Amino acid sequence: MATTDTFRFTQSMVGKKAIMAVSGTVMFGWIFVHMIGNLQIYAGPQKINDYGKFLHDTPALLWGSRIVLLFAVLAHVFSALSLYGTARSARTEGYRKSNTRAATVASKSMRYGGIVLVAFIVYHLAQLTWGVKATLPQFVFGDVYCNVVHAFKIWWITAIYLVAQVFLFLHLYHGVWSVFQTLGVNSPRWDERFQLGAKGFAALVLVGNCSIPVAVLAGIVPSAGICS
Amino acid sequence: MTLDAKIPDGPIEKKWDNARFQMKLVNPANKRKHRVIVVGSGLAGGAAAASLGELGYNVDCFCYQDSPRRAHSIAAQGGINAAKNYQNDGDSVWRLFYDTVKGGDYRSREANVYRLAQLSVNIIDQCVAQGVPFAREYGGVLANRSFGGAQVSRTFYCRGQTGQQLLLGAYQALARQIAVGQVRMFPRSEMLDLVVVDGAARGIITRDMVSGKIEAHAADCVLLCTGGYGNIFYLSTNAKGCNVTASYRAFKRGALFANPCYTQIHPTCIPVHGEYQSKLTLMSESLRNDGRVWVPKEGVDPATKPTKIPEEQRDYYLERIYPAFGNLVPRDVASRAAKRMCDDGRGVGPTVGDQPRLGVYLDFADAISRLGEDKIRERYGNLFHMYERITAENPYHTPMRIYPAVHYTMGGLWVDYQLQSNLAGLFVGGEANFSDHGANRLGASALMQGLADGYFVLPYTVGNYLGATKLEAVETSHAAFGDALKDVEAKIDRLLEPEKKGKGTRSVDDFHRELGTQVMWEHCGMARNKEGLEKALERIPELREEFWSTVRVTGSAGSLNQQLEKAGRVADFLEFAEVMCLDALVRAESCGGHFREESQTPEGEAKRDDENFCHVAAWEFTGVGEKPTEHREALEFEHVKLTQRSYK
Amino acid sequence: MSASTFKLTLHIWRQKQRGARGEMKQYELDGVSGDMSFLEMLDVLNEKLITEKHPDGPVAFDHDCREGICGMCGVVVNGEAHGPQAGTTCCQLHMRTFEHGEHELWIEPWRADAFPVLKDLIVDRTAFDRIIQAGGYVSVHTGSAPDGNAIPIGKNEAELSMDAAACIGCGACVAACPNASAMLFTSAKVAQLALLPQGQPERFTRVKKMVAQMEKEGFGYCTNHKECEAVCPKEISVQFITQLNRDLLRASVRRD
Numbered sequence A: 001m002a003t004t005d006t007f008r009f010t011q012s013m014v015g016k017k018a019i020m021a022v023s024g025t026v027m028f029g030w031i032f033v034h035m036i037g038n039l040q041i042y043a044g045p046q047k048i049n050d051y052g053k054f055l056h057d058t059p060a061l062l063w064g065s066r067i068v069l070l071f072a073v074l075a076h077v078f079s080a081l082s083l084y085g086t087a088r089s090a091r092t093e094g095y096r097k098s099n100t101r102a103a104t105v106a107s108k109s110m111r112y113g114g115i116v117l118v119a120f121i122v123y124h125l126a127q128l129t130w131g132v133k134a135t136l137p138q139f140v141f142g143d144v145y146c147n148v149v150h151a152f153k154i155w156w157i158t159a160i161y162l163v164a165q166v167f168l169f170l171h172l173y174h175g176v177w178s179v180f181q182t183l184g185v186n187s188p189r190w191d192e193r194f195q196l197g198a199k200g201f202a203a204l205v206l207v208g209n210c211s212i213p214v215a216v217l218a219g220i221v222p223s224a225g226i227c228s
Numbered sequence B: 001m002t003l004d005a006k007i008p009d010g011p012i013e014k015k016w017d018n019a020r021f022q023m024k025l026v027n028p029a030n031k032r033k034h035r036v037i038v039v040g041s042g043l044a045g046g047a048a049a050a051s052l053g054e055l056g057y058n059v060d061c062f063c064y065q066d067s068p069r070r071a072h073s074i075a076a077q078g079g080i081n082a083a084k085n086y087q088n089d090g091d092s093v094w095r096l097f098y099d100t101v102k103g104g105d106y107r108s109r110e111a112n113v114y115r116l117a118q119l120s121v122n123i124i125d126q127c128v129a130q131g132v133p134f135a136r137e138y139g140g141v142l143a144n145r146s147f148g149g150a151q152v153s154r155t156f157y158c159r160g161q162t163g164q165q166l167l168l169g170a171y172q173a174l175a176r177q178i179a180v181g182q183v184r185m186f187p188r189s190e191m192l193d194l195v196v197v198d199g200a201a202r203g204i205i206t207r208d209m210v211s212g213k214i215e216a217h218a219a220d221c222v223l224l225c226t227g228g229y230g231n232i233f234y235l236s237t238n239a240k241g242c243n244v245t246a247s248y249r250a251f252k253r254g255a256l257f258a259n260p261c262y263t264q265i266h267p268t269c270i271p272v273h274g275e276y277q278s279k280l281t282l283m284s285e286s287l288r289n290d291g292r293v294w295v296p297k298e299g300v301d302p303a304t305k306p307t308k309i310p311e312e313q314r315d316y317y318l319e320r321i322y323p324a325f326g327n328l329v330p331r332d333v334a335s336r337a338a339k340r341m342c343d344d345g346r347g348v349g350p351t352v353g354d355q356p357r358l359g360v361y362l363d364f365a366d367a368i369s370r371l372g373e374d375k376i377r378e379r380y381g382n383l384f385h386m387y388e389r390i391t392a393e394n395p396y397h398t399p400m401r402i403y404p405a406v407h408y409t410m411g412g413l414w415v416d417y418q419l420q421s422n423l424a425g426l427f428v429g430g431e432a433n434f435s436d437h438g439a440n441r442l443g444a445s446a447l448m449q450g451l452a453d454g455y456f457v458l459p460y461t462v463g464n465y466l467g468a469t470k471l472e473a474v475e476t477s478h479a480a481f482g483d484a485l486k487d488v489e490a491k492i493d494r495l496l497e498p499e500k501k502g503k504g505t506r507s508v509d510d511f512h513r514e515l516g517t518q519v520m521w522e523h524c525g526m527a528r529n530k531e532g533l534e535k536a537l538e539r540i541p542e543l544r545e546e547f548w549s550t551v552r553v554t555g556s557a558g559s560l561n562q563q564l565e566k567a568g569r570v571a572d573f574l575e576f577a578e579v580m581c582l583d584a585l586v587r588a589e590s591c592g593g594h595f596r597e598e599s600q601t602p603e604g605e606a607k608r609d610d611e612n613f614c615h616v617a618a619w620e621f622t623g624v625g626e627k628p629t630e631h632r633e634a635l636e637f638e639h640v641k642l643t644q645r646s647y648k
Numbered sequence C: 001m002s003a004s005t006f007k008l009t010l011h012i013w014r015q016k017q018r019g020a021r022g023e024m025k026q027y028e029l030d031g032v033s034g035d036m037s038f039l040e041m042l043d044v045l046n047e048k049l050i051t052e053k054h055p056d057g058p059v060a061f062d063h064d065c066r067e068g069i070c071g072m073c074g075v076v077v078n079g080e081a082h083g084p085q086a087g088t089t090c091c092q093l094h095m096r097t098f099e100h101g102e103h104e105l106w107i108e109p110w111r112a113d114a115f116p117v118l119k120d121l122i123v124d125r126t127a128f129d130r131i132i133q134a135g136g137y138v139s140v141h142t143g144s145a146p147d148g149n150a151i152p153i154g155k156n157e158a159e160l161s162m163d164a165a166a167c168i169g170c171g172a173c174v175a176a177c178p179n180a181s182a183m184l185f186t187s188a189k190v191a192q193l194a195l196l197p198q199g200q201p202e203r204f205t206r207v208k209k210m211v212a213q214m215e216k217e218g219f220g221y222c223t224n225h226k227e228c229e230a231v232c233p234k235e236i237s238v239q240f241i242t243q244l245n246r247d248l249l250r251a252s253v254r255r256d
């Protein structure tokens, strides 16, 4: 029967990996939209604060995407943990001397990079969404523009964001291509294009996201007279 | 003892039909009451075990490798013959039959060969249905190539890995039967004895190669499909584990060994390059379709770089001596010619030890300039790659060096038309029997024989035996099992004894190397003479004596012990070598794969002696070191006329 | 042809039997020739350990055909399955590869819990057989086959199927995979049969059963590092893993 088969599939390693691919795709879709939204900072405080207000005024959209995202993150993290367990128990006695030939920095970073990303996501939410004072004393609800500016004026906060973005870059560099492989849509004809696409996408997100803290720190995003 | 081949009545093309019709059938409900032992999981054993399992028999299958998928059939590169005539080039069952009898130099049994040719067509169908990815034409039909000098294209192939793909087909069929419990598989289990009860084969003794446990297995009949014994020469194209042990121990229990001296020497192998060398690698015979064989003419320093030797100083000796067939003469002819060149001091390549240079050139320069390097790469790319990996020489730029090597053994346990040996209930299939190739095997016909035996002959004839014979129930508690078990254990203890007593000085490999390269290859190889064979027959018992008193086998019997495994096999080779040399001595004619120097034409070609040797020599064991008794089965040729082969 | 010889320091995993504790032991070996195969080098070492009555005894390692086709041999050399040369089993690897470079080698068995070590460098790979037994075949009885040409198969499909079928079942893919996954092995058989018309009737049940068995054996999952493809002596492509994933996904939503 198809439904029990589908359930069994989600319990298998291949199925769990597919769940990671689907939830990952949801997250990177969101990350892209999130980045486009954030880039509006270059259009000045009005534009980006209006965008924030629009989101809060459309609770269906905001909460809808929050729920989907929460689901995606949980599914992603739980699958990752479970699969990691399988991999660990598949080789309890390791090599005394090991070497790799094809694995990349990116493909090897997925697990610890993922942990970094969880930590970062919590920090990021605390700082700019929930407004936990300890992470950003000047936080004001609704003033997206100034919250961002205040944060990134501090060099080490910018540094944290940049480091996180590097991990995100690595995660996407391997992960976006990996999705096609995992979901069985890759083929030798398309493989190179998918790889290029993944690298391009990862680079785009890296540049786009990093540009904001860097621009703030470099004073390109105006703050004088706007944020006190 | 009179040898009755039990050839069925009727015209040759009806014999197999008649035989099948006369066979006793076992009713389906009774099949599951029978247990059958199959030793070997190669093409013959794997196919037989799977097919018998499908029929409902309980099958126990054994192999010495860690998986049935690794039997040495896997190494066959070239292809498998079948009289499909898909190419419309005049092939037929009759022609394949004719070619095989002629190729075997009139030393095989007509009725068996005819059946083989008939069944060849079913094999291809069966393998295709299993999902064997044979080469195809663009239109989707099966592709063929001509192979081993055949005048028609009847060879089916899967790139250079035909044996692998056919074996995996059989292995998968076997896996299916293992999954349903119809076959019990015993990998890493070596058969060390045959158990005979009341004159019938009823079981085997094995050693579990991981735990070292000696175990007894009982059944209603035993099938030996344990491959060839070419490894007796130490250097051969066989896998390191190939052995004569299973066949030889059956021989010691009364089974006759037929034509043991018939070995095939393959002309295109990579020459020896060092004393540490452990095996020889075959390069597919198809290379001779485009390569030209030559050696430097007399007077040219053989150490000269081949590319520096001008055309007029090269001797394309195959084209010179055999203008009609040229480089495509049969294996035996090509091999012998190469040996003659090297014996004349015209060989090329490095010298190893105090041997003369053993190699001749196989040159693709002409083919490359005619067809272009790309075409040659497309045809032989993987072979060239393999050659370069082994020798570090690039065959696109410098000629390959090749030399003949032991490749196949036509000799084997004697069987009748039903593939049953003189011992009731002992069936023998594949390379382990002697039946179909006479004194020389044509290329691409061993795979055919292995699968014909396994899929299409043994399942019938075993059923016939079980249906027609009243068998008492026999358990492993029977005294015969206990005795055989004790024999095996005693033999193992003896192998470990010299080392335990501090007298072990020489390694097993060292004995094997001497037996193979200095005794057997030297005196019982491609060319033989009375004097050499007598010398060998003197040396072998001495060497055997030395072996039993000084062999160093470390480790214990009760654990994974590769030295012990090897020692057991070499011990059997050391006894079997005598039977081989004796057979070679008695057969004072040149035929097929073996050249008896005393029997040659004025031009130095092989001269067969039909008057005195148109028979199968089947040897009966009489004791270690004792001269075995010879029995003869006369060969009658009704359909293929006896003629001296000529490839000029 | 290299006439000169060189000296090696070897660190080799020695383990008495299944479940016993093993350790790396060091041996010096002189007189190694570049023309030796890797296994011939081990033969020479063993010959030396035997004649010198070394207490460790000879090193046990699996091998049979020594021409790169049976899949019996396989050790990890300096962290690489079958050693550093691409597309090459260790029986076909020649010592000239090591002639110029580090003369110190670490030789270890395949390491995966599904492949328990039996002795020294020998592991138990019967898990692979059980994966094939779970469904890696076409269910056709001997004798029930139609004519070989009754089912036309395009040259390209036949070739691609052959690419997958070339697997020798050595286990290097598992050994090299950071997760000890058997996806390349399993997918090669799944794909070979899925690409051919003969394999269609059982295509989706086959993939489900084989993957289920693979998991049961305790292999890890695939993280798309492509290490398997890089060490595979037959250079089998990870595209077959994609095919397995696709077929398994399809199987899970199909009604049959």
Ligand SMILES: Cc1cc2nc3c(=O)[nH]c(=O)nc-3n(C[C@H](O)[C@H](O)[C@H](O)COP(=O)(O)OP(=O)(O)OC[C@H]3O[C@@H](n4cnc5c(N)ncnc54)[C@H](O)[C@@H]3O)c2cc1C
Pocket (backbone or CB within 6 Å): B039, B040, B041, B042, B043, B044, B045, B062, B063, B064, B065, B068, B070, B071, B072, B073, B074, B075, B076, B077, B078, B079, B080, B162, B163, B189, B190, B191, B192, B225, B226, B227, B228, B237, B238, B239, B242, B243, B245, B246, B282, B407, B408, B429, B430, B431, B432, B443, B444, B445, B446, B447, B448, B450
């Ligand atoms: C390099 C090479 C290339 C070849 N190329 C071709 C070709 O292109 N075409 C062609 O037609 N033929 C070819 N041949 C010949 C052909 O491959 C073999 O003759 C044939 O495959 C033998 O099959 P088999 O089933 O009889 O034995 P094998 O495949 O050798 O199987 C023997 C089986 O017996 C088992 N066994 C052996 N001894 C014991 C024991 N004591 N206890 C337990 N089990 C045991 C082994 O484990 C194995 O499973 C080639 C041979 C070689 C060596």
Ligand code: HEM
Pocket (backbone or CB within 6 Å): A017, A020, A021, A022, A023, A024, A025, A027, A028, A029, A031, A073, A076, A077, A080, A107, A110, A111, A113, A114, A115, A117, A118, A121, A171, A172, A174, A175, A176, A178, A179, A180, A182, A183, C222, C223, C224
């Ligand atoms: C929340 C913290 C995260 C953790 C712990 C995490 C962890 C992981 C892990 C362990 C993998 C598997 C790597 C592998 O199998 O090779 C993975 C894959 C992946 N992740 Fe994440 N990740 C996280 C966040 C993200 C985010 C934010 C995105 C999207 C932008 C994302 C997208 C992906 C994708 C697309 C894959 C590839 C799935 C596949 O191989 O098919 N992940 N992640």
Ligand code: FES
Pocket (backbone or CB within 6 Å): C062, C063, C064, C065, C066, C067, C068, C069, C070, C071, C072, C073, C074, C089, C090, C091, C092
């Ligand atoms: S020994 Fe057969 S593949 Fe290496």
